[in-house]
Amino acid sequence: MHFALTEEQQMIADTTRAFVENELYPHEAEIERSGHLPMELIRELQAKAMAAGLYAANMPEAVGGAGLDSLSWLLYEKELGRANYALHWTCVARPSNILLAGTDEQKEKYLFPCIRGETWxxxxxxxxxxxxxxxxxxxxxxxxxxxxxxxxxxxxxxxxxxxxxxxxxxxxxxxxxxxxxxxxxxxxxxxxxxxxxxxxxxxxxxxxxxxxxxxxxxxxxxxxxxxxxxxxxxxxxxxxDWLGATRLQVAATCLGRADRALSHAIAYAAERRQFGQQIGKFQGVSFKLADMAMELKAANLLTWDAAWKFDQGTVTEADMSMAKLKATEVLAMIADEAIQIHGGMGLMDELPLERIWRDARVERIWEGTSEIQRHIISRELLRAVGG
The missing domain is CATH 2.40.110.10 (Butyryl-CoA Dehydrogenase, subunit A, domain 2)
Known part of the structure; x- marks a missing residue:
């Protein structure tokens, strides 16, 4: 199996990450403190997302979207997932695929205005x-x-x-x-x-x-x-028929936040010194980093595997449930360990870690709880042997 990204996929990921870092990150602190996303900011960022070709990119090309294959779409979702959820979901909206199930008249009334950014x-x-x-x-x-x-x-x-x-x-x-x-x-x-x-x-x-x-x-x-x-x-x-891949979307956005938290933890472990050396030299910290990196890679591979199978028409419910389950639980683990590595500073809002830690909790509940995902996986295993 070939795991390398195509040149186009890498460009999509790089473009999306640059947008997130340059346009969304600067507004995170204010949104986190106020809990409010002003409409004027939404419209400003929405216009920039459209100019960058990132708005409604999950939609087929025939209706005005980017026409991305599933893996490219999830790479895009992963990069958006690094930012505050309200900023990336509202300002770089991805209309629900279920709108594609509508009649021509329903698409004119509901789908196309969402793609044009006129409504949600x-x-x-x-x-x-x-x-x-x-x-x-x-x-x-x-x-x-x-x-x-x-x-x-x-x-x-x-x-x-x-x-x-x-x-x-x-x-x-x-x-x-x-x-x-x-x-x-x-x-x-x-x-x-x-x-x-x-x-x-x-x-x-x-x-x-x-x-x-x-x-x-x-x-x-x-x-x-x-x-x-x-x-x-x-x-x-x-x-x-139309909402199955939402579990993969959740998985991908979790991977983005987990990667961001891990990057902060690695940088801090190399920078922070205690007892005359970098804290990353201590096994209590270095082993955490190793486990975080390994678990994140496993979650990435489960998600990309399910995305590839989705486009081949061979994906199973268990494939998508495994990706969602693994990514959400890995995010929780990495967020918690990243804070532990930072000590008290990890809980301060000068860093995004306490936000990532808080935000991680809902991911194991919405779009099917972790328990529901385990039920789906075990049911598929048992059905194969008549259970």
């Missing part, structure tokens, strides 16, 4: 009582007089405050299965301002300052059938 999408699945168990959702959409009427609540919905619309998953019925009745799910486009649809402030959280979450309330919110994304009762199919 948000995806609403999670509910207060149904996180990993999506089929346990209680929010419903019932058919009434040719329309659908939505009721219920979604929460933890990222950047819904600035999005002009939401892609909302609702229970639209039940089906009988050998393991009992299960919810049928349908996806809908819901425009902000639709009667019965309210966006409320979400929760303050320890991770990703400036990157907001909201609560979405639906109270007899009436939608036409044209608002359905995909087919009625086929919401899970739409999600599985």
């Amino acid at each position: 999408d948000c995806l609403a699945m999670t509910e207060p009582g149904a996180g990993s168990d999506l089929r346990g959702m209680k929010a419903t959409a019932r058919f009434d007089g040719g329309d659908f009427v939505l009721n219920g609540t979604k929460h933890f919905i990222s950047h819904a405050d600035i999005a002009d619309f939401a892609i909302v998953f609702m229970a639209t019925g039940e089906e009988e299965t050998p393991r009992g009745p299960k919810k049928l799910i349908t996806a809908f486009f819901v425009d902000k301002g639709t009667p019965g649809f309210t966006v409320r402030d979400g929760y303050r959280n320890v991770s990703h300052r400036g990157y907001t979450n909201s609560v979405l309330d639906f109270d007899d919110c009436r939608l036409p059938k044209s608002a359905v994304l995909g087919e009625v009762h086929k919401g899970f199919q739409v999600a599985n």
Whole structure:
């Protein structure tokens, strides 16, 4: 197997890293202290990202994106992941691939404005009582007089405050299965301002300052059938067809932050002196660095392997789960060890380490918890032998 990057892939990584270091890093401290990302800054950085060819780069060339293969896309995501999450996700937006599942009319209304940077999408699945168990959702959409009427609540919905619309998953019925009745799910486009649809402030959280979450309330919110994304009762199919690679996206952004933390730890271990020598000379520090580097390389290889298989059409759910699981847990380990190497200074906000450490915690929860990833991996192993 050939592991070297092509010249084009290296250029994509280098260009993205230069943008992150020159345009995003200078704003990190203020966003971290204020927890607020001003719209004027968003628009300024958005224009620069577009000029650099980095905006909506995850999208196919046919709809105005960069048309990157999966590995090139994840190399790009890794470099963006080095920065504060709110800065890179909002200012260098990557619209959800699920928008590609829309009709031509839906693409004109929702997809293309996102690619042009005129608006943002948000995806609403999670509910207060149904996180990993999506089929346990209680929010419903019932058919009434040719329309659908939505009721219920979604929460933890990222950047819904600035999005002009939401892609909302609702229970639209039940089906009988050998393991009992299960919810049928349908996806809908819901425009902000639709009667019965309210966006409320979400929760303050320890991770990703400036990157907001909201609560979405639906109270007899009436939608036409044209608002359905995909087919009625086929919401899970739409999600599985178009959202599978989001686990790899999470993995890649974690790799960027882990690499940044490791670089700080290596530099500090070579610079800091105690007892007459560099602290990197002590095995208590040098062995940490060795383990951090080894684990990061393993996480990189799992992620790039899954990306390559994704484009070959041979990737499995377990491949993507292994990449997400390994990268998120390695990030947590490296962030913690980097702080340990720095001692008390690692917890001060003069360095990005305490931010990387805080931000790492959510990665083992969203886009499928570590426990869910282990379930997916073990299920695939057991199915191969009839388990």
